[in-house]
Amino acid sequence: MKIAPSKELISGIRAGLQALRENLVEPMGLSITAHDGKFGWGFYKYKALPGHPHPGNAGNGWSHPVNTPVLAAHAPRDWPKDGSFPRDVKCTLNDVKAFVQAVADGAALGRDYTLEVAWRKGSAPDMCVDGAVGILSDINILRGGAENYAYYPDSIDEVSLVSKNGEPVDTAKEELWKGKFRRLKDNEQISTNAYMQPPKVDNPIVVAGAWYVDSLPGGIVAELTDGKLVSFSISPLRAIDAATLKSYDGEHPRKQHGSPLPKPLYPFYGLEKNDESLSEILRLRVTPSEKAAFEAYAASLEPRQNVSDVLREFIRSKI
Numbered sequence: 001m002k003i004a005p006s007k008e009l010i011s012g013i014r015a016g017l018q019a020l021r022e023n024l025v026e027p028m029g030l031s032i033t034a035h036d037g038k039f040g041w042g043f044y045k046y047k048a049l050p051g052h053p054h055p056g057n058a059g060n061g062w063s064h065p066v067n068t069p070v071l072a073a074h075a076p077r078d079w080p081k082d083g084s085f086p087r088d089v090k091c092t093l094n095d096v097k098a099f100v101q102a103v104a105d106g107a108a109l110g111r112d113y114t115l116e117v118a119w120r121k122g123s124a125p126d127m128c129v130d131g132a133v134g135i136l137s138d139i140n141i142l143r144g145g146a147e148n149y150a151y152y153p154d155s156i157d158e159v160s161l162v163s164k165n166g167e168p169v170d171t172a173k174e175e176l177w178k179g180k181f182r183r184l185k186d187n188e189q190i191s192t193n194a195y196m197q198p199p200k201v202d203n204p205i206v207v208a209g210a211w212y213v214d215s216l217p218g219g220i221v222a223e224l225t226d227g228k229l230v231s232f233s234i235s236p237l238r239a240i241d242a243a244t245l246k247s248y249d250g251e252h253p254r255k256q257h258g259s260p261l262p263k264p265l266y267p268f269y270g271l272e273k274n275d276e277s278l279s280e281i282l283r284l285r286v287t288p289s290e291k292a293a294f295e296a297y298a299a300s301l302e303p304r305q306n307v308s309d310v311l312r313e314f315i316r317s318k319i
Helices: 007-022 093-106 171-195 263-269 288-300 307-318
Strands: 025-035 038-048 113-119 134-143 205-213 219-224 229-233 258-260 271-273
Touching: 007 025, 007 038, 007 093, 038 171, 093 113, 093 134, 263 271, 288 307
Parallel strands: 205 271
Antiparallel strands: 025 038, 025 134, 113 134, 205 219, 205 258, 219 229
16 A cells, blocks of 8 residues: 655654754654554754754764754654554555655655665565565654664663673673674764765855745755756755756745755855845835835736845846
């Protein structure tokens, strides 16, 4: 049975991702859990974005959002009701991959991730076999080399092999487990640090703004300083250049449903925001009839524009 993310799931995840980015962290993990006919989700493993006052303050290279807690970054297992995949639905691994891709595109998460899927125990002998069907339990979307430690504790100090009465069982084996756990942690920190390192760009592309829009899943729309709209892929995080940009003929992102690209992410794409754009307010005194005539003129244009857009385009044409 095919599964598809609901609008509530995608809108909730996107709002949570936007809230975290606005609080100067980028999540490396997203967990989606099926439970009793409902679902829950939550971000975890946060890396600091440029401007974070205390990068790596949570240990192991992780950072807290600057304003904690960010409640939008997770949802309880019973939110909302009638979720995208009830626990008793059978599906294939390809169904899950399509589900996750739709979530990643709709929530502006990007496609540079690895996928870990947990199936209800005993639901299928091998879910990697073509045609195998199993009952879905948990999904983990992992980015930048992050790991999901399903069988490892949060700290090396918690690795301990003891008997029922609390006595050490095998200290040598315990040290081996600690060494394995330490290597996993070290490798994860190295890989996620590299993933979250903005590229060095001598001549960044200056833009008036950049946005995620629903009409372009998996893409970002940017406005160049001359007013031209262009687009490029969300992932991977990398410096873009003129050859990467594609012309965008759709409506301006401000007229669409979407969200702005948080400014701390601009360096990861080799972009620089033109802070001069829209920073000065030009106040004009006009008569009511003049105002009505100008608004009617703007509304008559195809595609329809607002007063600010018409005025900005006129000014830019004279520069």
